[in-house]
Amino acid sequence: MNQDAVKDLLVRMADDVLILAHRHSEWTGLGPVLEEDIAFSSVAQDKLGHAQALYAILHEHFGMPDPDVMAFGRAEADMRSCHFVELPNGEYDFSLVRHLLFDAAEYVRWSALRESSFEPLAKLAHKIQGELKYHLYHAQTWIVQLGSQGSEESKARMQSALNTAWPYALGLFESRPGDADLVATGFFPGEDALRAEWEVLVQGILAKATLTMPHDHAAVLGGRDGYHSEFLAPLLVEMTEVYRIDPSAQW
């Protein structure tokens, strides 16, 4: 097994979901209606759990630092999240569109990982299958509602948020040098294959929502090499504030 390639894949998956969990959690207490506030916060908690599970695999099987250190103890340049998850929440329209595009990607990725040749990852994929199905259901229901059953304003806002998010969302599928080895050993199907499947899934949902899928955009890249958007550094300061007071504290 190409250990470096595996670490690269799992770290970038975990970092994406960690950072987005933090962004989602920023809505807690500020959501549009009480019920949705609770639902969205719950999604954020699920996401955090997925990040923790991935960091735990990295710790147990690949000798990386424990999950807390991975999540809170790394410098910005050591993070591997893509710019898409780093962007501020903006209005709820953008947060929902990002939720849809990200969770469609997670659904496709983890569905494929159920067949992974790496057993701990395949097991985790089975374990979180229900949560991911729910996350996609949650995102899809809102997008279809606001796209096809809302007002002119809601539809226009969803389309505008979608156009903004699209090039960033493509950054989720940045291929890495070690990926070929992982594809060859059946570890995962590769970013290009995942992206193709994701586009079909997203296209179907957007059609139901009467929204138009953007195309011919270049992906916004850089995060996988440690070059981040201007929004990550302040997020890390806020997210790690308590941890940094005393990294050795037992909770």
Place this chain on the structure above:
Amino acid sequence: MATIVSLDPRVTRMEIEQDPGSAPEPKAELDQFPTFEVFHQERTGAHHVHVGSVHAPNADLALLLAKEQYGRRGQTVNLWVVNTRDVVTMSAGDADIFATTPEKTYRDVGAYMVRNKVEAYKKQQGEQKS
């Protein structure tokens, strides 16, 4: 104009004016979503039990939001949602129609002593077999 500085950085970021000058516009009446009643099923085959309500613009969203409000803790296999307007109910003032006069014991199960008859029947059946 000074803005609110909170221990919660999210609130600080909103740059809410400390002294807005005028009172906020009152909300229009009935601008909330309607309510849907939620019924929760714990096991396959069990009754759906009424557990509360959610605010939602339509049934699809009500079902989605009910999942988190009523299905995230404890065992759940299914949920129903019903628009509160579709629930047909009696007036609370009519509760007295359920109060029946107490002397009609012949309407209560407890008024019938059948055990003796059952035992006599069993005995009779036993005798016939032997």
